[in-house]
Amino acid sequence: xxxxxxxxxxxxxxxxxxxxxxxxxxxxxxxxxxxxxxxxxxxxxxxxxxxxxxxxxxxxxxxxxxxxxxxxxxxxxxxxxxx
Amino acid sequence: xxxxxxxxxxxxxxxxxxxxxxxxxxxxxxxxxxxxxxxxxxxxxxxxxxxxxxxxxxxxxxxxxxxxxxxxxxxxxxxxxxxxxxxxxxxxxxxxxxxxxxxxxxxxxxxxxxxxxxxxxxxxxxxxxxxxxxxxxxxxxxxxxxxxxxxxxxxxxxxxxxxxxxxxxxxxxxxxxxxxxxxxxxxxxxx
Numbered sequence: 427x428x429x430x431x432x433x434x435x436x437x438x439x440x441x442x443x444x445x446x447x448x449x450x451x452x453x454x455x456x457x458x459x460x461x462x463x464x465x466x467x468x469x470x471x472x473x474x475x476x477x478x479x480x481x482x483x484x485x486x487x488x489x490x491x492x493x494x495x496x497x498x499x500x501x502x503x504x505x506x507x508x509x
Numbered sequence: 510x511x512x513x514x515x516x517x518x519x520x521x522x523x524x525x526x527x528x529x530x531x532x533x534x535x536x537x538x539x540x541x542x543x544x545x546x547x548x549x550x551x552x553x554x555x556x557x558x559x560x561x562x563x564x565x566x567x568x569x570x571x572x573x574x575x576x577x578x579x580x581x582x583x584x585x586x587x588x589x590x591x592x593x594x595x596x597x598x599x600x601x602x603x604x605x606x607x608x609x610x611x612x613x614x615x616x617x618x619x620x621x622x623x624x625x626x627x628x629x630x631x632x633x634x635x636x637x638x639x640x641x642x643x644x645x646x647x648x649x650x651x652x653x654x655x656x657x658x659x660x661x662x663x664x665x666x667x668x669x670x671x672x673x674x675x676x677x678x679x680x681x682x683x684x685x686x687x688x689x690x691x692x693x694x695x696x697x698x699x700x
Contacts, residue, residue, distance in 0.1 A: 441700075442661055446626040450567070466567030466625030468593070469662040482575050486620075 444500040445491040569624040575681035580614025607691035614681035638696020
C-alpha cells in the first residue's frame with residue numbers, strides 16, 4: 427500500500443469588477459493511486475497585491491487581467507470606502 | 510433517456526451510464542452511497558430561491574495587515590488558522606490570528622487572506638462579524654471590536670465601537686508589540 431500526497435491549483439477564477447483572481451489549492455491523498463482524500467485551501471490575489479510567490483500560472487493570469495486601468499480603478503474604489 | 514419512477518423504485522445493480530434526459534421520481538429516494546450532482550439542486554420548490562448550486566469547505570490563511578502600511582509580524586502558527594464553508598452564494602468563515610511580536614505598520618487593523626471576494630453591493634445581509642480580542646488597547650475610546658468586509662474586498666476591516674458615536678479607529682499600534690496578542694472572529698459575507 428502506497429500513500430501519496432499531491433498539491434494542485436485546481437481552480438483559478440477571475441471574479442468581480444476588479445478582476446480578483448481566486449485560487450483554490452487542492453491537497454489530494456491517494457492510496458495506491460486511488461484518491462481517498464481531497465482538502466481545499468483558498469486565497470485571492472487582488473489587483474494591488476504582489477504576485478511574488480504565486481505560481482507561474484497565477485502570475486500569468488494576474489499579468490493579463492490586472493491592467494493598469496484595473497489597478498487604478500481598484501485603488502479609487504478602496505479610497506472611496508468609508509473604512 | 511427519460512422516464513418516470515412511481516411507487517416502486519428499481520434497484521440498480523450496477524451503474525447507470527450514458528443516461529440523458531429527465532427522470533421524475535414519485536416517491537422517496539434513498540441513496541446509500543455518495544451522490545454527485547454536476548449541476549445544482551432545488552430544495553423545497555423549483556424557483557430560483559430554492560436553488561443550491563455550490564457547497565465547499567476548506568481553509569484559508571489569515572494575516573495581520575494595516576490600511577496604510579502593513580506591520581512586520583511574528584505569528585504563532587500553531588494557533589493562526591482559519592476555515593470557511595461556502596453554501597450557495599454565502600461564505601461562512603472563522604479565524605484566529607495570534608502573534609507574538611508586531612513592529613511598525615500604520616492605519617487601521619485589517620485581517621487579510623479571505624478565501625473569496627465579497628460581492629459588490631451595499632446590501633448588509635452578511636458583511637459583519639464578531640471579534641474577540643486579547644491584549645489590544647482601545648486608544649480610540651472604543652470598548653469592543655467589530656469587523657466589516659467591504660464591497661469587492663478580500664480583507665476584514667476591524668473597528669472599535671463606543672457609546673454615542675459611530676465608532677473609533679482601531680489602529681495597528683493598538684495591537685501589542687510584544688507578548689501574546691490575538692483576535693478570533695467569525696462571520697459571513699456574500700459572493
